[in-house]
Amino acid sequence: MxxxxxxxxxxxxxxxxxxxxxxxxxxxxTKGTSLFGGQRxxxxxxxxxxxxxxxxxxxxxxxxxxxxxxxxxxxxxxxxxxxxxxxxxxxxxxxxxxxxxxxxxxxxxxxxxxxxxxxxxxxxxxxxxxxxxxxxxxxxxxxxxxxxxxxxxxxxxxxxxxxxxxxxxxxxxxxxxxxxxxxxxxxxxxxxxxxxxxxxxxxxxxxxxxxxxxxxxxxxxxxxxxxxxxxxxxxxxxxxxxxxxxxxxxxxxxxxxxQPAHPYTSALLSSMPSMDPDHRTEEVPLSGDPPNPIDPPSGCRFHPRCSHAAAVCSTIEPPRVLRAQQSVACLIHQRGSGHPQALPA
Incomplete structure (x- = not known):
């Protein structure tokens, strides 16, 4: 196309x-509260x-x-x-x-x-x-x-x-x-x-x-x-x-x-089929199903499936920050976030 x-x-x-x-x-x-009085x-x-x-x-x-x-x-x-x-x-x-x-x-x-x-x-x-x-x-x-x-x-x-x-x-x-x-x-x-x-x-x-x-x-x-x-x-x-x-x-x-900035975007784009035999997908770009939206993961929601995830990703929800022309929610691109690949503050 x-x-x-x-x-x-x-x-x-x-x-x-x-x-x-x-x-x-x-x-x-469900309607109302749970059986034991907790939040629904x-x-x-x-x-x-x-x-x-x-x-x-x-x-x-x-x-x-x-x-x-x-x-x-x-x-x-x-x-x-x-x-x-x-x-x-x-x-x-x-x-x-x-x-x-x-x-x-x-x-x-x-x-x-x-x-x-x-x-x-x-x-x-x-x-x-x-x-x-x-x-x-x-x-x-x-x-x-x-x-x-x-x-x-x-x-x-x-x-x-x-x-x-x-x-x-x-x-x-x-x-x-x-x-x-x-x-x-x-x-x-x-x-x-x-x-x-x-x-x-x-x-x-x-x-x-x-x-x-x-x-x-x-x-x-x-x-x-x-x-x-x-x-x-x-x-x-x-x-x-x-x-x-x-x-x-x-x-x-x-x-x-x-030039995708977020690891999820990279994985998503890797799934695009190509007619070029030199650009075959030989490894699965993303494994597993998305987490349950009823009980989403703490911190970054993508961290359970992310190949770049670090310990900090499970505790801090990343804000969206500017990276070149893109706005991306990833601790890698946030200065001083504590991620090993992030730049110091």
Whole structure:
């Protein structure tokens, strides 16, 4: 897959469109307290996440299954209520009086992985796209015109597809409809949660190129969640790596892929398949399963699986520090942390 010739706005002049601070989501396993009166156990799906999304950029989000990527996306959209933390969109707190959820969701839309489950089987394609604008006060005539225009923009001829139902379309066509529906409210940001992972490679490439064209045409900002590292590298300006509910590393796409700073990022990138026979993976880059999010390890959450772990890693939770262009949560890069590979204070 060719590299993305990004004509983006994510340089030094860009400003944060979205700020996330201390975001947490803990799912209780049982109601009330435990049998012996102790605190009830919780699944720490997202456990203190901080990051920014700059205007006009594509932020890729990667990590193993269960690391909290999709939960973070649903927290951003307020589809589930956070246990703690704050989401600030363009300087206003989401869900507050200054930015009610209805106004926020008009400006931020989401595309899900399952293209069929995302569409109402009883509505035509045209009605599905026009539904959102009508809910937000757009006249029926204008909403229908907008739906037909967006169908054309995503490569589906309105005369052929407007009156069809979801079951009459292929997976790639349905995902194009979902993208058109997300754009119907003229949002500023789109969150794409595994939006191309269910598509075959030829259709995936078409949808990715479509997303790049739409981003340029509409001045969009993307949060792109995927397990496919090659796709993330192709489409993203910056990449955020998550592990067990926390952010391990954030940095520019090319810098992070070429020189990963966190040991987990290195292991994750080592799992990428290569067609080059001189770059075969002869050793398993990462062994074992992620720890239990109900009872995560103390200190650095990655230390039980990390080949660079030292005794201090099990006692001190690493803060995120700047290392070149990347922000990384690893004691190796923190001066005076006590790790044998860290520089002295």
């Amino acid at each position: 060719a590299q993305n010739p990004r004509g983006d706005n994510s340089g030094p002049q860009a400003e944060p469109l979205l700020k996330v601070g201390g975001l947490k989501k803990h799912f209780a396993l 156990k919780v699944v720490r799906a997202v456990d203190g996440v901080d990051f920014e999304v700059m205007k006009g950029e594509t932020l890729g989000v990667v990590g193993e299954s269960g690391c909290g990527k999709s939960t973070t996306a649903r927290l951003l959209m307020q589809l589930i209520e956070p246990s703690a933390g704050e989401v600030v969109f363009d300087g206003r707190v989401v869900g507050s009086r200054e930015l009610p959820l209805k106004e926020f969701r008009r400006q931020v839309q989401m595309v899900f992985q399952d293209s069929y489950a995302s569409l109402n089987p009883r509505l035509t394609i045209e009605d599905s796209i026009a539904f959102g604008p009508r809910v937000h006060g757009v006249s029926a005539r204008e909403a229908t015109a907008r739906a037909r225009d967006l169908l054309a923009r995503v490569g589906l001829q309105p005369d052929r597809f407007a009156e069809r139902y979801p079951h009459e379309l292929s997976g790639g066509q349905r995902q194009r409809v979902n993208i058109a529906r997300a754009l119907a409210l003229q949002p500023r940001m789109v969150i794409l949660d595994e939006a191309v992972s269910a598509l075959d490679k030829s259709v995936e490439a078409q949808v990715l190129n479509l997303l790049l064209d739409l981003k340029s045409d509409f001045g969009l900002t993307y949060v792109f969640i995927s397990h496919d590292l090659n796709v993330v590298r192709f489409i993203s300006d910056r990449v955020m790596v998550m592990y067990l509910g926390k952010v391990a590393e954030v940095g520019p796409s090319e810098a992070l892929f070429d």
